[in-house]
Amino acid sequence: MEESGIVVSSSSTLVYTFTFVVFGLCMLWEMFAPRRADSAGVAWRWSNNFSLGLVNWYLSAVANTLLVLWVAAWTDRREFGILQMLGWGPVAGFLILLASTQLLGYWVHVAFHRVPWLWPIHAVHHSDTQVDVSTSYRHHPLEPLLTLPISAPLVFLLGVSLEAAAAYRLFAVLATVFSHSNVRIPEAIERRLRWLVLTPDFHRVHHSSEPRFTNSNYGSLVPWFDYLFGSARHWDYAEHERRELGLEYLREPADSRFDNLLVQPLSVVGETARGEREKA
Numbered sequence: 001m002e003e004s005g006i007v008v009s010s011s012s013t014l015v016y017t018f019t020f021v022v023f024g025l026c027m028l029w030e031m032f033a034p035r036r037a038d039s040a041g042v043a044w045r046w047s048n049n050f051s052l053g054l055v056n057w058y059l060s061a062v063a064n065t066l067l068v069l070w071v072a073a074w075t076d077r078r079e080f081g082i083l084q085m086l087g088w089g090p091v092a093g094f095l096i097l098l099a100s101t102q103l104l105g106y107w108v109h110v111a112f113h114r115v116p117w118l119w120p121i122h123a124v125h126h127s128d129t130q131v132d133v134s135t136s137y138r139h140h141p142l143e144p145l146l147t148l149p150i151s152a153p154l155v156f157l158l159g160v161s162l163e164a165a166a167a168y169r170l171f172a173v174l175a176t177v178f179s180h181s182n183v184r185i186p187e188a189i190e191r192r193l194r195w196l197v198l199t200p201d202f203h204r205v206h207h208s209s210e211p212r213f214t215n216s217n218y219g220s221l222v223p224w225f226d227y228l229f230g231s232a233r234h235w236d237y238a239e240h241e242r243r244e245l246g247l248e249y250l251r252e253p254a255d256s257r258f259d260n261l262l263v264q265p266l267s268v269v270g271e272t273a274r275g276e277r278e279k280a
Helices: 002-032 042-078 082-086 090-114 119-126 133-137 142-147 151-158 162-179 187-193 200-206 224-229 237-241 258-279
Strands: none
Touching (some): 002 133, 042 133, 042 142, 042 151, 042 162, 042 258, 082 090, 082 151, 090 119, 090 142, 090 162, 090 224, 119 142, 119 258, 200 237
16 A cells, blocks of 8 residues: 555656646747737736646646546556456556546536536636636636546546556646647648647637637547537637637736636626626
8 A cells, every 4th residue: 555655656746747847848839939929917817827726736736636646556456447357558548548538528618618607617717818828727726626526437447557547647737738838830730730639729719709619629638529529610820819819708907816716707607697688
């Protein structure tokens, strides 16, 4: 038991270290090859986004990573689960875990957009008027608490090995930060890459202030299920530099202040109710 704890601790440390490395590299990429011009108030956005991200770090990154790795170590010790019984290795385990979590995560993301009491929570992420590496940390604390139970049960039932689970968490960090980065990728490369991985251009469409685009491109790590279920949308390459991002409301700098972000779901409820009244 003690040996498993050491292995889990080492694996989680690797994931946390990798998080900072990926963030640093993407931040440098943004500095030298930005996709969109820097907007005024970037220091304000970053300070508040990372303040919120610090809260989520313990609720999501630490708790989720430790839980997934601990469950994987448990299945390894007891040779429990479907993959363990079949004798499939870590590569198969990683791919199956990725596909299964993303299929489930796709519909959870759809629910966050369509279920009235979930959208105000998720809207905190969408209310950022620009999208860059800091946006990947901008989630209301209730959101990671609600999504926490997704990965660990799948790891348990599938019997995913510790190596595969650690690889999945590393990929999740890379895909999440990369997809929110304000970085330029040559058009010819991006057009091909977006069929396989979640590129910043593909995910930026999801952060449009226009609802028809906000309600598309639901993939969080890969775009596969958007193509499968017909929810993938694209902009012309040049459009990304001029499209408005965020929401149609809550666009003032004060709306992104840390304390206001914590209570922002209540503001979204009010804006939604007002919109419904105006339609009536």
